[in-house]
Amino acid sequence: MAKPLKAGGEVDSWCTKCKLVLNHRIIAMVGTTPVRVECSTCNSHHNFRARAPGDKAPAGGSSRASSGSSSASSSGPRSTRGPTKAQQAVMDRERTWEKSVNGRAVSEFRPYRVSEIFEEGDLVRHSKFGDGIVTRLLEGKKVEILFKDDARTLAHGLVD
């Protein structure tokens, strides 16, 4: 099961200020749906919106199919043997993080700021999420940064 969403938890949402789908903290929920969120990049508060305006359902290939909405009628049963894909992904992620971040000198980390431009492999120190490594550059001004507890999509190269 996907981890349940709750106030104080995290969710990917469209940021009305950054104009990107980014990691957000959930401020308020109605039932199982986030309604107010805080952008982890610019700290603005706004209504939750799962996708960019005008976007249709996500085209396949997204790495996080599990976030949010109902998955009641997915296609057919799947056999589960050994660790699930999700569990495997968590194990791989933690191993990658430890290999990349453990034992690195403090001076190798750059403080995270939206105005910085990051490259794949850069070590990042984030004021909320701690140490991480840039694992992917994403389209638009976004990077995927692997932190100890989760990978997050954050903005970079933004000019205020």
Ligand SMILES: [Zn+2]
């Ligand atoms: Zn934002």
